Amino acid sequence: xxxxxxxxxxxxxxxxxxxxxxxxxxxxxxxxxxxxxxxxxxxxxxxxxxxxxxxxxxxxxxxxxxxxxxxxxxxxxxxxxxxxxxxxxxxxxxxxxxxx
Numbered sequence: 084x085x086x087x088x089x090x091x092x093x094x095x096x097x098x099x100x101x102x103x104x105x106x107x108x109x110x111x112x113x114x115x116x117x118x119x120x121x122x123x124x125x126x127x128x129x130x131x132x133x134x135x136x137x138x139x140x141x142x143x144x145x146x147x148x149x150x151x152x153x154x155x156x157x158x159x160x161x162x163x164x165x166x167x168x169x170x171x172x173x174x175x176x177x178x179x180x181x182x183x
Contacts, residue, residue: 104136104165107165108128108136108161109128112126112138115153115157115160119144119153122144122147123142124140124141124144124145125144126139126141126153127139134168135170135172136170136171137172137173138172138174139173139175140154150173154171155171157171158170158171
């Protein structure tokens with residue numbers, strides 16, 4: 084019974100952490116979105132897998148030479164706001180549907 088209560092507490096802690104991450108990730112994407120859209124692109128949050136944050140680039144961002152720099156900037160901002168390391172991973176178009 085004690086182990087079950089501990090497991091429930093850990094699950095709730097994980098869920099709270101994930102909810103906080105999702106909130107911060109979406110905030111950061113919304114901060115950079117006007118600049119991306121001005122250049123004909125966009126970035127959408129897809130999901131989290133461990134410390135990997137999956138995003139999908141679209142429009143002009145897909146073929147842009149500066150896409151990796153854009154992703155690095157977004158990743159740095161997320162890390163700064165979370166205070167935890169995350170790795171931003173672009174996923175291919177049409178591959179994974181957004182979950183959040």
